[in-house]
Amino acid sequence: MIGVDALSRTILLCRDYVTDEVSDEEIAHAFQTLRVLCIADAANLYGHTAQTALVTLVSLLSRMGMQVVLAIPDLPMLRPQPPIAGKGILSALVSASERFMPGATIGSAGVGYQGDVVFAIGTSEIPQTDASVWRLGATDWSGAIHPAGLTRLPFCMTEWPIGGMVSALLAANEAFKYVMRTFPLRQKSHEIFFEMTPECTWDYGAVALPEDSIDLEQIDFISAGAISQAVLYALSRLPGVQMQARIFDDDPTALSNLNRNMLSLLENVGVHKVHVIASRCAPQFKIEPVLRRYESGSRDIRLAQRVIVGVDDIPSRWVVQREAPGWVGVGGTSHFSISSSSHSIGEACSGCLHPVDDPEQRNLIPTIAFVSFWAGLSVTTRLIREALKTPYPSHRQHLWLTPLRLDQSHAAIWSPVPSLAKCPVGCAASRCRTSKIL
Amino acid sequence: MAVAVEKKFLVDVTYNGVAKPIEVQPEERVSALLAKAIASFGITQNPHPLSLYREDGTVVPENESVERAGLKPNEVLLLRPNAVKGGEGKLLRLASNILDATFETLKACGRGKHECAVYWIGSSAEDVVDGIEHPAHLASPFGYEIDSKWLTQLWKQLAASKRSIKAQVHTHPGKAFHSAMDDDWPIVSQAGFLSIVIPNFAAGKPTVENAWIGCLQPNGTWRQLASAHEALVLA
Numbered sequence: 185m186i187g188v189d190a191l192s193r194t195i196l197l198c199r200d201y202v203t204d205e206v207s208d209e210e211i212a213h214a215f216q217t218l219r220v221l222c223i224a225d226a227a228n229l230y231g232h233t234a235q236t237a238l239v240t241l242v243s244l245l246s247r248m249g250m251q252v253v254l255a256i257p258d259l260p261m262l263r264p265q266p267p268i269a270g271k272g273i274l275s276a277l278v279s280a281s282e283r284f285m286p287g288a289t290i291g292s293a294g295v296g297y298q299g300d301v302v303f304a305i306g307t308s309e310i311p312q313t314d315a316s317v318w319r320l321g322a323t324d325w326s327g328a329i330h331p332a333g334l335t336r337l338p339f340c341m342t343e344w345p346i347g348g349m350v351s352a353l354l355a356a357n358e359a360f361k362y363v364m365r366t367f368p369l370r371q372k373s374h375e376i377f378f379e380m381t382p383e384c385t386w387d388y389g390a391v392a393l394p395e396d397s398i399d400l401e402q403i404d405f406i407s408a409g410a411i412s413q414a415v416l417y418a419l420s421r422l423p424g425v426q427m428q429a430r431i432f433d434d435d436p437t438a439l440s441n442l443n444r445n446m447l448s449l450l451e452n453v454g455v456h457k458v459h460v461i462a463s464r465c466a467p468q469f470k471i472e473p474v475l476r477r478y479e480s481g482s483r484d485i486r487l488a489q490r491v492i493v494g495v496d497d498i499p500s501r502w503v504v505q506r507e508a509p510g511w512v513g514v515g516g517t518s519h520f521s522i523s524s525s526s527h528s529i530g531e532a533c534s535g536c537l538h539p540v541d542d543p544e545q546r547n548l549i550p551t552i553a554f555v556s557f558w559a560g561l562s563v564t565t566r567l568i569r570e571a572l573k574t575p576y577p578s579h580r581q582h583l584w585l586t587p588l589r590l591d592q593s594h595a596a597i598w599s600p601v602p603s604l605a606k607c608p609v610g611c612a613a614s615r616c617r618t619s620k621i622l
Numbered sequence: 623m624a625v626a627v628e629k630k631f632l633v634d635v636t637y638n639g640v641a642k643p644i645e646v647q648p649e650e651r652v653s654a655l656l657a658k659a660i661a662s663f664g665i666t667q668n669p670h671p672l673s674l675y676r677e678d679g680t681v682v683p684e685n686e687s688v689e690r691a692g693l694k695p696n697e698v699l700l701l702r703p704n705a706v707k708g709g710e711g712k713l714l715r716l717a718s719n720i721l722d723a724t725f726e727t728l729k730a731c732g733r734g735k736h737e738c739a740v741y742w743i744g745s746s747a748e749d750v751v752d753g754i755e756h757p758a759h760l761a762s763p764f765g766y767e768i769d770s771k772w773l774t775q776l777w778k779q780l781a782a783s784k785r786s787i788k789a790q791v792h793t794h795p796g797k798a799f800h801s802a803m804d805d806d807w808p809i810v811s812q813a814g815f816l817s818i819v820i821p822n823f824a825a826g827k828p829t830v831e832n833a834w835i836g837c838l839q840p841n842g843t844w845r846q847l848a849s850a851h852e853a854l855v856l857a
Contacts, residue, residue, distance in 0.1 A: 373664050584700060597677060
C-alpha cells in the first residue's frame with residue numbers, strides 16, 4: 185500500500201476527530217482499502233450531466249485514496265472532462281487509475297463484483313448486494329442522493345451539469361463518512377457528524393440559461409490551488425461558457441496537493457500549477473499563466489473586472505479586494521466547512537467578511553477533496569449568476585456550508601455580509617458605515 | 623412571598639452542520655455561552671478562534687450579556703472560526719482635532735531634522751483618544767529618548783485622572799517602519815496597544831494613510847495592520 189504522504193492533508197483533517205491511538209498509516213490504509221462500486225447503464229449515462237457526475241465522483245473518491253470499480257458501458261465521452269481524456273468514458277476513467285492519487289486504482293467491474301459502498305447513477309439497475317447503496321440524481325442546478333430502495337432519482341438529460349457535480353459531492357461525502365465510522369473518535373458525541381445521511385438534496389437555485397453562450401469576459405484567478413482548480417474544473421464542463429483569463433501563482437504542484445486539486449494528476453507533481461491549469465483548460469479557455477503571486481507589490485498589474493480569489497492567506501485577499509475594479513468572488517475552506525461569497529462594488533467586501541488575519545492558516549491546512557470542491561463549485565455558481573445578471577440577493581451574499589450532514593436544517597447558512605467599521609480594506613460600504621474614516 | 627421567574631431559555635447553536643440546543647440565562651455573558659457551545663460539541667482540535675454568528679451574518683459580541691446582545695429564545699447561532707478575534711484592539715475613536723494636533727507637535731518639535739514622539743491618551747474606561755501628551759525627550763535624526771522623570775509624572779497624572787495611553791506615535795526620517803528598538807520598548811506592553819510611525823518627520827498632510835501601524839500581540843510580537851481602518855476611526 186502507498187505511504188501517507190499524498191494523503192497527508194486528508195489525514196490531518198481526520199485528526200480533528202480520530203483518536204491519536206490510530207496511526208497515520210492506519211488512517212491511510214482505511215481509505216485505501218475501501219472499495220467503491222459505481223454503476224451506470226447506457227440509458228442513464230448517455231448525457232453530459234450524468235457523465236460529469238460520474239467523472240467528478242470517481243475523481244473525488246480517488247483523491248481520498250479509495251479503490252474505484254466501474255460497472256458502466258464505454259460510451260463516447262460527450263464533452264471534454266479534464267483532466268482525463270479519451271474517446272470512451274470507461275476507458276478514459278480507467279486510464280486515470282493511480283493518476284489522481286498514487287495507489288488509488290480505477291478498474292472495470294467483473295461479473296458479481298461487490299463493493300463496500302455502491303453508487304448508482306439515476307435509475308440504473310443495482311444488483312443484489314449487502315453493501316451501502318446510494319442513488320444519485322440531478323437537475324440543472326440541484327443534486328440529490330437517496331439510499332437505494334427509495335424512489336429512483338432521474339438525471340435530467342439537459343447538458344447543464346452543476347446539479348450533477350452536486351450529486352457527486354453528496355456521494356463522495358457518504359464514502360468519506362463510511363470510512364470515518366470505522367475509526368475510534370475522540371468523543372462519542374462526534375459520531376453524529378459522520379452518521380449516514382438518510383437522503384438529501386442541495387439546490388443552488390435555478391436561473392434561466394441563455395440559448396447561446398455565456399461570456400464571462402476577462403477573469404483573473406488569484407492562486408492556482410484547490411479552489412481555483414475547482415472553479416475551472418466546473419467552468420470547463422459548462423456548455424457555452426467563454427472567457428479569457430489570467431491565473432497568478434508561483435507554486436509547483438506537490439504530491440500533497442493531489443488530494444484536492446481537481447485538474448492535477450500525478451504526472452503534474454513538480455510542474456507549476458499555473459501551467460498545469462492553462463494546459464488542462466485549453467483549447468476551451470485561453471488562460472494566461474502568470475508565474476508569480478499577486479500581492480501588495482503587484483500594483484503594476486491591473487486586475488480584471490471579475491476576480492476569483494482562492495488564496496488561503498487572508499491579507500492577500502485584502503490586497504486583491506483593494507485593487508479589484510469590479511466583482512470579486514471568494515472561496516475558502518475551514519476544516520469541514522466552506523465559505524463562499526461575492527462582492528460587487530458598493531457591497532460589503534471580503535475584508536468585512538474576513539477582517540483579521542488568521543496565523544493558523546499559514547500552517548499545514550487540513551483539507552479533503554470534497555470540501556475544497558464544494559467551495560469552488562459554490563463560487564462558480566456565483567460567477568455564472570453574476571455573468572447572467574441574476575446574482576444572489578444580498579441576504580445570500582455569504583454561504584457557510586458544512587457538507588457532512590446536509591440533511592440537517594442548518595448545515596448551510598446563507599447570510600448577508602454586514603459592512604464592518606474596521607474593515608481592513610476600507611471599502612466604500614465600510615466608509616459609509618463609519619461616516620468618517622481616517 | 624417572592625415568586626421565582628424562570629428566565630432561562632434555549633438557543634440553537636450549529637456547528638459542522640449539526641444543531642444543538644443550549645440553555646442560557648439573560649444575565650449570562652455571551653462568552654460563557656460560547657464556552658458551553660464549544661464544550662457541548664467537544665471541539666478540542668480546531669486551533670482557530672471561534673465565535674457565534676447570527677443568521678444575519680453579524681457576530682454576537684462576547685463581552686455583552688445574553689440579554690444585551692439581544693439573543694432570543696430558539697434563535698439559531700452559527701459557531702464558526704472567527705479571525706476577528708485575532709485582533710486584540712477595538713476601534714480607537716479619535717477626537718476630531720487629534721490628528722492635526724499630533725502633526726503640528728511632531729513637525730514643530732522635530733523641525734524636519736529630528737524624530738519626535740507623542741502619546742494619544744483618553745479615559746481608561748473608553749476606547750477614545752481625546753488628548754495628546756508631548757513628552758520631554760532627547761532627539762536625533764535616528765531616535766528619541768524619553769525623560770524618565772517626565773514619564774514618572776505622566777503615570778501619576780494618568781492614574782489620578784483615570785486616563786491611559788492608548789497609542790504611541792513617533793516619526794521617522796524617511797520610510798515608516800517599526801525598528802527593533804520600537805519593537806522592544808513600547809511605552810505600554812499590553813496586548814492590543816497601538817504603535818504608529820509617521821514617515822518623513824511628519825512633513826506631509828495630517829493623515830495616517832502612509833503610516834506604519836502595529837498592534838502588540840499577546841505573545842509580545844507586533845502585527846502590522848493592513849490599514850488604519852483596522853484600528854482607528856474619527857469620532
